[in-house]
Amino acid sequence: MLAHNGAAARTAGAGEERTVFHRPAPLGAGGSRRGLLVWIAVAAAALVVVGVAGALLAPVANASDFAQANQAPSAAHLFGTDWMGRDMFARTLAGLATSLAVGLVAAGASSVIALALAAVAALGGPAADAVVSWLIDLIMGIPHIVLLVLVSYALGRGAAGVMVGIALTHWPSLARVLRAEILQLRAQPYLACSEALGVGPVRLALTHIVPHVLPQYLVGLVLLFPHAILHEASITFLGFGLSPEQPAIGVILSEAMGYLTAGSWWLAVFPGLALLTAVLLFDRIGSAVRALVTPEEVQR
Template sequence: EGGCSAGEPVPGGVPLRIHAPRPNGLLGGRRALLAGALVALAVLAAAVVAGALSAERASATDFTATNLAPCLEHPFGTDWMGRDMLARTLAGLSTSVVVGAVSAAVSSVIALVLAAASALGGPRDDAVVGWLIDLIMGVPHIVLLILVSYALGRGAAGVCVGVALTHWPSLTRVLRAEIMQLRAQPFMACSRALGVSRARLALTHALPCVLPQYLVGLVLLFPHAILHEASITFLGFGLSPEQPAIGVILSEAMGYLTSGAWWLAVFPGAALLAVVLMFDRVGSALRRLLSVEGVQA
């Protein structure tokens, strides 16, 4: 009559086990995800600001302190021109983050617009977008990047435009498939029957539903942007060697690794890895925060 407590047998002979929900606390559930995302964004912003402030020091040469190993005065060592590698790493991170973030953001917006036009438009729109995807994916990225960057006079603008125009096809396919599944839902059919325009369907129905996939794709575009920026810079069609960037630093360090100057590549590479992981943390946290099946507050 009084019920069964935890661990007490029930008439069927099976003990009843009651699992109390785990309390989230102050930093549990969504609060923990939001706090982690904000901390990562704060660290990224601090790295960008510190890099901008270190730009002048990063280009200062001192030929009396060339190829110094890491020490108290130079925690990241110095290069063959006596430049402080800590300052160059911070300045390079600032440049690479700005170039990668801008180009990845523009490329992801292009992917979202084309995916919505393909899935919510007519057969002709779908055929045009499919032809553009096949055209871009049929040519190696590095070739298109070199052509676009060279045509725009190289530099940061050429790299950003080149990456933005060549890295959207894969994300477009993913977002198009998600919107096509959404299009088959009954509420989408009701909206179309009520005369809702395609633009409003894309903004109010499709965009909120594909936002988690969009964020994941944006995060995955960032390391690709950094990699291809370093590639075309190494070939001489990207950023100038005088401009500090992680791609420039790593490409220059390759010629000095055999002489034992390991710090020229290890510290900038580790810093780049940390930045990429922070972007991944932000994207994962935002995806779970915006997901319908995310954790509860």
């Protein structure tokens, strides 16, 4: 028999011995619930600080000074300056704040679509389930970038086009998970009793189903954020997202491509690292939230 460390672990139960085939690895020093909560709070606070600082530095990010153009990183300009003399530190923070705002709104809308369609599929009968399943397969069968570009271009690009495109393309995976959870919940006897007592489907969903799938929904919502931010930056980099006047990370990276051959490496390195850091923070928050709602993964 296989076990986590190569041998089967045996634990004594109530008067009997049972074999444990797999024991999740400890999460380390921060594996306790308190440690996970502290990590989530610190990471979320860092993202909030970046968003607020970026919003406050938006006027500075757009201020041009051609006398300071194309300067390498220094004490006066931590991330250097671009070809228009704009401070890249302020521009990176402002761009990251814009990308975070667009990603958060788009991911939130996409998660609501996923929850609504999962509830319709699980509670609306075989016909509704078939339609939702067909929609999931259809959206998942089209590459995200292609569909995002088409939706954004059809809506005139800009922030609205990007958010609508992300919201309409990122819900299928979460909808699949929530649909499976709701279908499993439907097999519980207390739901059958509620239906027999005349409880309507809307009240049934609000009082029993939504509270049950809320942990899975929150985990999926958090994990949607990094995908939304990366895809927003991707289509903006390709020229189908936010307008060049907006200091978004995708705009900054797209503009920097024409100056890398001249040795201005800082125009792309620091904004790229900032985007990567934000995505990793969201990913770690999602992993911590998933550990909190999965008791066997948390040290007690």
